[in-house]
Amino acid sequence: MFSRLLSRVDQRARIPDGLALYAIGDIHGCADLLADAFALIDEDIARTRPERAIHVFLGDYIxxxxxxRRTLDLLLARARRHPSAFVRGNHEAILSDVLRRDDLVSDWLRLGGSTTLMSYDVLVPRTNVDGAELRRSLAQALPRAHADFLAALRPSFTCGDFLFVHAGVRPGVPLAEQSEEDMMWIREPFLSSTEDFGKVVVHGHTPVREPDIRDHRINIDVGAYATGRLAVLVIRGHTTDIRTVGRSG
Known part of the structure; x- marks a missing residue:
């Protein structure tokens, strides 16, 4: 396991004293990286001994x-040990739609769904894809615990002066009025906005080479499936640290 401190920033934004918050961005089926991230967090908790520790996951688990499949198993096991908040990503939203509509299966496969199917031992033909058959096979192979997990995902999570979403928020719209679609899918005009949203928005969805820390938003998606790296954001009081696990460079 490789890990390094990427950034340590003191901000005006803060979370309650005595609390350590650990946020993880887009995992995309990289279960080994997730296990390494949990090991890093466990070491940090043992070293710093916070009064309370919570985990926040920003979606796109699959x-x-x-x-x-193993990624969801690891997340469920972690939630049994630590208070956890799970945000819905656009890929989980797509899968929920696929489980109801045969006509969406081909589009899902082009977005990376084939690896999810294979993780549940559902074979994906190279040609003549039968969307109805693949949907039925996945529905049968998906454990009830995984189906319940997907159904219970939330659009956002708030702690102190931080808002955690998958993709971002729409500038000019109060946080209480943000649409779930924007929180799962938006890129522009969010990424180029310099607006003070009222809370620091922590998000993923748009991969960056290194975590992007700004006064009004923090992007922790470092493209795990393509780069072999996963970022962990650690917040204590008004201090934010970002560490990565996986390959160096």
């Missing part, structure tokens, strides 16, 4: 990477 697709593209090699082991979506």
């Amino acid at each position: 697709d593209r990477g090699p082991d979506s």
Whole structure:
């Protein structure tokens, strides 16, 4: 496991004293990286001994990477040990739609769904894809705990002066009035906005080479399935640290 401190920033934004918050961005089926991230967090908790520790996951747990099924198993096991908040990503939203509509299966496969199917031992033909058959096979293979997990995902999570969403928020719209679609899908005009949203928005969805820390938003998606790296944001009081696990460079 490789890890390094990327950035340590003191901000005006803060979370309650005594609390350590650990946020993880887009995992995309990279279960080994997630296990390494948990090891890093466990070491940090043992070293710093916070009064309370919570985990926040920013969505896109599935697709593209090699082991979506094990990723969900790891997340469920972690939630049994630590208070956790799970945000819905656009890939989870797509899967929920796929489980109801045969006509969306082909589009999902092009977005990385084939690796998710294979992780549940559902074979994906190279030609003549039968969307109805693949949907039925996945529905049968998906454990009830995984289906319940996907159904219970939330659009956002708030702690102190931070708002955690998958993709971002729409500038000019109060946080209480943000649409779930924007919070799962938006890129522009959010990424180029310099607006003070009222809270620091922590998000993923748009991969960056290194975590992007700004006064009004923090992007922690470092493209795990493509780069072999996963970022962990640690917040204590008004201090934010970002560490990565995986390959160096």
